Amino acid sequence: MNIKKWWGISNSISLLFLILIGGMWVYATHSYSPNQDQLTKKTEVDAYLSEFLSDRENDEVPTGVFIQSLKFNNSTEVNFTGYIWQTYDRAYTAKYKNPEDIPVGFVLPEAVESESNGAPKFAYRKVKGNKEVIGWYFEATLKQKFEYSKYPFDHKNVWVRLWSNDFKPNKVLVPDFDGYESTDLEKAFGYDTDIVLGDWQLLETFFDYKEKSYNSNFGIFEDDELNAHPELYFNVVLKRRFLNSFVVYILPLAIIACLIFATLMMITKDPNKESSLGMNTSGVIGVCSGLFFIVLLSQVQIREQFAGSDIVYIEYLYPLMYLSLLGVSVNSYLFALPDNGNNRLLYWIHKDDNVHPRLIFWPLLLGSATVITACALLPEESGQDQSRQGQTFGGEKIQVAEMVEVSDVFDILRTEKLEG
Structure with missing residues (x-):
């Protein structure tokens, strides 16, 4: 057996798998494409509303959002701070001499x-002809559901979902495009350019509408008013910075894989090597046991980070480490057994001083990682926004429902009653 030749083949196959994995990582990192449903100008808003709300005359309230800070508290909560402003008729705002008395014109459901x-909190007001702009400072933690299956090569679309405080079917919030320099496709606007995002990179921001229907009339709506109602969203698209996750999770796994292979290389019956390496079956199992707990603690840390979420891409690599540790331990035990020539497996393991398990270690490990990476990262998502599904109850259309704080509804109704 030409061992040198087989080592060359093994290394070439392993290198090919590494290149494939790296290529898929690069592809997944740059796979985001802009949402084609985003609103970039007033004519698009008018066309949208004329299609979905053509049966009634709408009372439009121009609304703008400016984000000053954004932070993920955990896998399902995002903290926002910033400003939200709205434009009203001067006849409505003139009756409020004290700006603190002006009702907040929006709800964050x-x-x-x-x-x-x-x-x-009231921040500012400015008269513009027969209109007046009212601005509020807000700080809120928003509960949102995200897709983490491609972590750490994922993109996130976080959003500020806005309701009008006036619970009337014809009250519609519309984007205030005049409040920004540019709202073109793939442009980022409405955020502090010095915002600190940590592990994230901001790609774009945009407005869009999502149609929402509820299985309740909230005690005030008629049956014909329960059709899907558009709700305004201000979206922030983020891309995770890969380097931090690579150093924290992937690099340690790569080092552990190298340590497992080094342990496999120490399994020998050559007296000279055995005496210098000082490794026997119990030593190999002891090393594998120590590495097992290191890998286990790392996986537990990831699972705690994404509690309640499906298994993420990086987690699929941990079973490979467990199988590698188990395989090396079993190999060490079988290699210690005497080969009487009757067992083909023992003959295969003992041949050329355990060279076969060494030759297949990296191709088998990296080949499995390549298959896992392809299955996890290559499939395209069924939509640009997997983390925010439509919400409809009843009829033929049933989709994922978002949680609505009913208490907010009653607060709105209570405020409306007091004002009346």
Whole structure:
């Protein structure tokens, strides 16, 4: 057996798998394409509303959003701070001499209770002809569901979902495009250019509508008013910076794989090598046991980070480490057994001082990682926004429902009653 030749073949196959994995990583990192449903100008908003709300005259309220900070509290909560402004008729705002008395014109239905949450605070007002712009500062933690299956090569679309505080079917929030320099496709606007995003890179921002229907009339709507109603979203598209996740999770796995292979290389019956390496079956199993707990703790840390989410890409690599550790331990045990020539497996393992398991270690490990990477990263998502599904109850269309804080609805109704 030409061992040198077989080592060349093994290394070439392993290198090919490494190149394939790296290529798929690069592809997944740059696979985002802009959402084609985003609104970039007023004519697009008018066309959209005329299609979905053609049966009634709409009372439009221009609304703008400016994000000052954004932070992921955990895998399902995002903390936002910034400003939201709205433009009203001067006849409506003139009656409020004290700006603190002006009702907040929007509701954040996905806000959850947290120490950082607070009611929006009046920030500024400015008269523009027969219109007046009212701005509020807000800080809110929003509960949102994200898709992490491609972690750490994922993109996230986080959003600020806006309701009008006036619970009337014809009240519609529309983007205030005049409040930004440019809202063209693939442009990023409405955020502080000095915003600190940590592990994330901001790709683009945009407005869009999502049609929502609910299985309740909230006590005030007629049956014909329960059709899908467009809700305004301000979206922020983020791309995860790969380097941090690579150093924290992937690099340690690569080092552990090298340590497992080094342990496999120490399994020998050559007296000279055995005495110098000082490794026997119990030593190999001891090393594998230590590495097993290191890998296990790392996986537990990832699972805690994505509690409640499906298995992410990086987690699929951990079973490969477990199988490698188990395989090396079993190989060490079988190699210690005497070969009487009757067992083909023992003959295969003992031949040329355990060279066969060494030759197939990297091709088998990297080949499996290549298959896992292809299955996890290559499939295209069924839509540009997997983390925000439509919501409809009843009829023929049933999709994933988002949580709605009903208490917000009653707060709106209570405010409306007091004002009346």
